[in-house]
Amino acid sequence: MSSPSSDPAATIHAQGLTRRFGAHVAVASVQLELNRGEVLGFLGPNGAGKTTTMQMLTGNLAPTEGEIRICGVDLLARPTTAKAHIGYLPENPPLYRDLTVDEYLTLAVKLHRVAKAQRRVAVARAKERCGLGDVGRKLIGTLSKGYQQRVGIAQAIAHEPDVVILDEPTVGLDPNQIRDIRALIRELGGAHSVILSTHILPEVEAICDRVQIMHHGSIVYSDTIAALKAIHTGRAVLLGLRRPPSDAELAALPGVTAVEAAGDKLYRLQLAADRDPTEQLVARSVEKNWGLYHLAPAQTSLEDVFVNLTR
Amino acid sequence: MIFTIAAKELKGLFSSPLAWMVLTAVQLIAGYAFLKRLDDFLQIQPQLVQLASPPGVTEIVVGPLFATTAIMLLFAVPLLGMRSIAEERRNQTMVFLTSAPVSMTQIVLGKFLGLFAFIALVVTLITAMPLTLALSTSLDYGHIASLFAGVLLIAAGFAAVSLYISSLTTQPMGAAFGAFAALLLMVFMGEAAGDGLRSRGWHLPAALAQVFSPLKNxxxxxxxxxxxxxxxxxxxxxxxxxxxxxxxxxxxxxxx
Structure with a gap:
């Protein structure tokens, strides 16, 4: 296939993506880049435009402006060729309740043009990956919510697409299933590329390589998880004292740049970049009988970033 | 792709009780209409023999049976077609098809073919009734074939209208009623309009009106x-x- 893309590793390249509904701008010039082998966490409060963006990326909604390339193929000019590279699990899994799991997945691979000889293998593999091995002959309508969710994931990955787009895939799953699905998404991120929309922030920190936060239709944050962790880890500590001194005294400690209360008798100390005064802190609190009971590095979590940007 | 979608539609129809109910009711009514007509034919047969060129059993029994079938399809097709798009949209399963590498035309044609295949089955079963007469009498097979084709054409027209109305709403019942109303309107008004226009010598508008008169065609x-x-x-x-x-x-x- 001729690939006009400038970067062959890019599976999704979206530029200036805008969608208006009448006067309301749901998505405003969003830039989105996804590379092979990458898992992108797509975050944002409800109504931020995540689902609209995903609908556009999967060809279910035409953008008002902008361009989308899937593996180098223009989605708007050649939709069927481009869609063959995509697997999509929408927010509400599109399940036919009166089909069995096997029938449904077979239909999915047929529609995604998997060659006849490989269909059976593809269905079996998708079932195995999603833990559906023993429910193949059951009607989808009779399955529990968790199983139905997994059938939804299975139909999105059965044809081995280059891009997997999952809109809140772990909703309704129990903790064990969530672990399995997370492992599966990580595995998919190896050979394919994944966009994962979710509200569960630890999930993003656990499995994504990169994160984009959307708010009021625009991307307000875009960085790698590694960078996020590197910036914020170790620069602050959480200190708990039974008999705390004054804030000023804490702030005067060597290497401490700022102090803020983080709860009852709990303090968050911002540290200077090149110093680690933990040892001195412990020594000082023993010496002055402050009653130290808690000392831990305060990670500025994704949650902090999220809340700061979207509130 | 079209046939994959058509097969899926057909499967969906067979797994819904409504389709079976429609199938049963239509067979029952057609069976009654057929036997009644046959009974009438047997009673007037002695008088028919005296005519110079008497109408055969095909004209007297099979023709009206197919006319009855066409009327029944006017009710049945909207009910069978109401689900095809409206229900998929309501259950949000349409995304499954529109996310797949198939065009909208393929989706609609597939749905149309699936619906049509089911109706064709209904019509075929009804056609099987008069064909049993071949055991005892000679039938005009050419006429039966043309009746069969005519009813299939009507059915396809009804199916296309039902499919379109089904795409307008997410309420299957609304789609059924809308399609039924549209078809009834065509049957009554389309024909009246065609006749009226033709009587004034407006032939082009009359020809256009005839597109919307399935029974006249x-x-x-x-x-x-x-x-x-x-x-x-x-x-x-x-x-x-x-x-x-x-x-x-x-x-x-x-x-x-």
Missing amino acids: FEPLGKGVIDSFAITCSLLLIVLFIVLAVRRLDARRLRG
Whole structure:
């Protein structure tokens, strides 16, 4: 296939993506880049435009402006060729309740043009990956919510697409299933590329390589998880004292740049970049009988970033 | 791809109780209509023999049976077709098809073919009834074939209209009623309008009106006459509403 893309590793390249509904701008010039082998966490409060963006990326909604390339193929000019590279699990899994799991997945691979000889293998593999091995002959309508969710994931990955787009895939799953699905998404991120929309922030920190936060239709944050962790880890500590001194005294400690209360008798100390005064802190609190009971590095979590940007 | 979707539609119809109910009721009524007509025929047969060129069993029994079938389809097809798009949209399963590498035209054609295949089965089962007469008498197979084709054309037209109306709403019952109303309107008004226009000598508008008169287009084939104009009108009706349905679904993607 001729690939006009400038970067062959890019599976999704979206530029200036805008969608208006009448006067309301749901998505405003969003830039989105996804590379092979990458898992992108797509975050944002409800109504931020995540689902609209995903609908556009999967060809279910035409953008008002902008361009989308899937593996180098223009989605708007050649939709069927481009869609063959995509697997999509929408927010509400599109399940036919009166089909069995096997029938449904077979239909999915047929529609995604998997060659006849490989269909059976593809269905079996998708079932195995999603833990559906023993429910193949059951009607989808009779399955529990968790199983139905997994059938939804299975139909999105059965044809081995280059891009997997999952809109809140772990909703309704129990903790064990969530672990399995997370492992599966990580595995998919190896050979394919994944966009994962979710509200569960630890999930993003656990499995994504990169994160984009959307708010009021625009991307307000875009960085790698590694960078996020590197910036914020170790620069602050959480200190708990039974008999705390004054804030000023804490702030005067060597290497401490700022102090803020983080709860009852709990303090968050911002540290200077090149110093680690933990040892001195412990020594000082023993010496002055402050009653130290808690000392831990305060990670500025994704949650902090999220809340700061979207509130 | 079209056939994959058609097969899925057909499977969906067979797994819904409504389709079976429609199938049963239509068979029951057609069976009664057939036997009643046959009974009438046997009673007047002695008088018929005295005529110079008496109408055969095909004209007296099979023709009216197919006319009854056409009327029944007017009720049945909207009920069978109401689910096809409206229910998929309501259950949000349409995304499954629109995310797959298939065009909107393929989706609509697949749905149309699936629905049509089911109706064709209904019509075939009804046709099997008069064919049993072949055991005891000689039938006009050419006439039966033309009746069969005529009813299939009508059914395809009804299916296309039902499919389009089903694309307008997410309420299956609303789609059924809307399609039924539209078809009834065509049967009554389309024909009256055609006649009225023709009597004033406005031939082009009259010809256009005939596109929307499915029963009128059935008449020639019902008599065993191949009228290419009527057949063209029937085909135009089918194409028109399939195109409208495709455009309607595409508009949803464009406008959201």
